[in-house]
Amino acid sequence: MTALNASIHILLALLLPPVLLGVINKTKAAIGGRVGPPVLQAWFDIIKLMHKGSVFSTTTTWVFRAGPVVGFVTAVGAALFVPLGNHAPPLSFTGDLVLFAYLLGLGRFFTIAAALDTGSAFEGMGGAREATFSSLAEPALFFSMLVLARMSGSLSLGSMLGPAVGGMWSAAGASLVLVVVSLFIVLLAENCRIPFDDPNTHLELTMIHEVMVLDHSGPAFGLILWGAAVKLFVFGALVVRIVMPFDGDPWAGWGIFIAGQLAVAVTVGLVESVMARLRLLQIPSLLVAACLLSAFGIILLAR
Amino acid sequence: MSLTTQFATLYNGVAAPRSLLPRLDFAAFRENILQGVARDWRVAALFALPAPGGHDLVAILAADDDGLMHALRTAVTGDSFPSLTAECPQLHLFEREIAELWGLKPEGHPWLKPVRFQKPLRPGLDLTPPRPGVVDWYQVKGDEIHEVAVGPVHAGVIEPGAFRFQCHGEHVFHLEISLGYQHRGVERAMLHGPLKRHIHLMETLAGDTTVGHTTAYCQNMEALGNGRAPARAHALRGIALELERLANHTGDLGALAGDVGFLPTMSFCGRLRGDWLNLTAQLCGSRFGRGMIRPGGVGFDAEPGRTYDMALKVEAALKDVSGAAELLWNTPSVMARFEDTGLVTRQTAEELGLVGPAARACGIERDARCNFPSGIWQFAQIPAATWTSGDVFARAWVRWLEIQRSAGFIREQLHSLPAGPVRAACGPPAADRIVVSLVEGWRGEICHVALTDGEGKFAAYKVVDPSFHNWTGLAMALRDQQISDFPLCNKSFNLSYCGHDL
Secondary structure, three states: OHHHHHHHHHHHHHHHHHHHHHHHHHHHHHHOOOOOOOOOHHHHHHHHHHOOOOOOOOOOOHHHHHHHHHHHHHHHHHHOOOOOOOOOOOOOOOOHHHHHHHHHHHHHHHHHHHHHHOOOHHHHHHHHHHHHHHHHHHHHHHHHHHHHHHHHOOOOHHHHOOOOHHHHHHHHHHHHHHHHHHHHHHHHHHOOOOOOOOOOOOOHHHOOOHHHHOOOOHHHHHHHHHHHHHHHHHHHHHHHHHHOOOOOOHHHHHHHHHHHHHHHHHHHHHHHHHOOOOOHHHHHHHHHHHHHHHHHHHHHHHO | OOOHHHOEEEOOOOOEEHHHOOEEOHHHHHHHHHHHHHOOEEEEEEEEEEEOOEEEEEEEEEEOOOOEEEEEEEEEOOOEEEOOOOOOHHHHHHHHHHHHHHOOEEEOOOOOOOOOOOOOOOOOOOOOOOOOOOOOOOOOOOOOEEEEEEOOOOOOOOOOOEEEEEEEOOEEEEEEEEOOOOOOOHHHHHOOOOOOOHHHHHHOOOHHHHHHHHHHHHHHHHHHHOOOOOHHHHHHHHHHHHHHHHHHHHHHHHHHHHHOOOHHHHHHHHHHHHHHHHHHHHHHOOOOOOOOEEOOEEOOOOOHHHHHHHHHHHHHHHHHHHHHHHHHHOOHHHHHHHOOOOOOOHHHHHHHOOOHHHHHOOOOOOOHHHHOOOHHHHOOOOOOOOOOOOOHHHHHHHHHHHHHHHHHHHHHHHHOOOOOOOEOOOOOOOOOEEEEEEEEEOOEEEEEEEEEOOOOOEEEEEEEOHHHHHHHHHHHHOOOOEHHHHHHHHHHHOOOHHHHHO
16 A cells, blocks of 8 residues: 555656646636646647757756756655655655755755856856745745644654644644745745746746756756646645645545645636736845744744 | 027928028037037937038937927038037937948047948948947946846847846846847938839838838928828828827737736737737738828728728727726736836936837927827827836836827727828929928837938938937936846837837
8 A cells, every 4th residue: 555655646746747837827828818728738848858859058067967857856856755645655754854845955956056057147147046035935944844843743744744734723723824825935936936937938037947947958958847847746735735634535635635736726827817026126025924924823833 | 699590490291492401510510409409409310411522410400399390410521520429418329320321430429339230321431340249348347247148139039139238136237238130221222212112111110110100201202292192191191100009009018017927918918909900900901001101192091881890999999908907007016016117217318319108208298299290190189198207117107198099099080081082192302302200100209301312312311210219218227227127128118129220
């Protein structure tokens, strides 16, 4: 049973993420009165890119090639620590939340390093923005984790987001609401969604994440797209497990988890449809607000 | 020194004998320009043409307050003349253009760089221009300064132009713009004209301003050839001109929304721009108004059934655009991005001689339809739409005000089209004439100056697209802004590359 669950977990973490991108785009298209690309478009793009050749600038080194690979592997690695549905994650140990956070950090580090490796003014600018904003998003993530850790009395994501969450809602619902909002803001920031970044823009001067990967092509770029989708999936999983802490039938658990992820994608699509991007200068304020929200969550617990 | 006697006074679209132009000595020429600018006249055009024993410089000053134009000229005998740019910044590009085309160096010009990287017009002057973009870029030095080069090939499907930012982190100290990649040699091709194909050159001077540029050209041809376009033709020209404005302003509102990632208005306006273009197509068969404006009148008439149908469609489209625009103004996150971004002060706008929505967004009432009425504008009034804040919001808001007024104008005209023919005969140009036409295109004032020689051929045909005045305004708008706001500022100006490059 464990092996079966682990297989489903891994398959889900690999196959579902690009579909979420499709759902976001479908939502945006529906609100804009358009038909929009097919839900599987991100998959089509990734498959297409995997069949293409790559171009590597002669000024780049191995760091440039390592960026997409490390970014993808770390995102998938992080996904192995998060429970999806009513099941223990494939990997779990006490304190794994730190590894979880820094797996994502490692991926980010390599993405930025690969961007700097090109020596392009654009990519350096994107790297600087990514480093600045993620350093503000990280405390928000950790404060949220602290709330969950204190309530569950565990330092492992498996039990923090496991069956215990249902009980937490009745014990300290207010803290959890704050954590959910904070995590959702971090989700938007870490995955370069509006209001932080516009994943659809072609304007390189306004980009944060996209501008760092301008020089990647072919399979490497496909891996980047896939890895970014997995990262969205991972943050979505955190939110889904808190909002929908289902602990009944294991098979229904998978179904409810998938439905929850699709709901998160629709919510992201709605947010992107009703508001404009923030001015770059104001992004730190929103991230600090996310930190404060989760910090208040801790204060509410400690009273 | 009495000023008024030193100028030849010209009216918009009315030819005058070339001999009326006073030929002043350079000191008087300079003094007159500076004094004119000091009393809020603008330099609509400054250009050179060959004259016996050297070259003539001709300046056209436009007085917004009384709707008159004042022309003056001076002779330049050597290969240089003292630059006026330091005292009158709006001349800077004109002087650079003269240097490039005629090898006449404006001595003391603070920023003497090529404009279009074109070959000189002056016979015998064999200069190979540098390749476009190969200029001595302005640089800021310092440990933490970095330079960002954008273009000439851009990410979107747009025209080429090179931008160079001097930045400290995200903060822009200076933006330099170098164009010329779209240069086709229109003014060179117009010399010794008019030829039959010139109307097509005018239609494609700036593809999105077909009606504006063609109207200016036809007005010149009618003035020179003593042709009078019938009243019905003037009304149809006005309708075509305003449809062009509606299509582009609507598209701009959508593009501004797109640049800040606000999808609803972007999607709506993208479609609605097509509705306006289709109305133009209903008028003349071309979505961009090609074939509509012709010397002596218009190429196509509209029978009553069609005008009735068009009036209904104008109402429907305006209703939809209102919905999309209201959504924009009522969304706080959009307003937060528009307000205080890309500020141009009124003083800067006046010094640079900005035109069109960019000038009106700084509170300057400058609109050739009001200030220099010709054709239908002598009968129908459209008030100049202004706003005072000079930021991206102001430029968007002025567009929205103009959309409402233009739609109202079209509605009015479609219901009361004068009867009669739509085209009259237009003879060949008279000899030794000068004529200036100002037309308020959607981007701003379009200025066409034609001078004929003793045989009625063009001795010079000068085109000044509104972009020629306004590109420097964009560079100034970026001062002390965030580099990430550049696309938004750029879109709020939405200038033409080919209109500048000619």
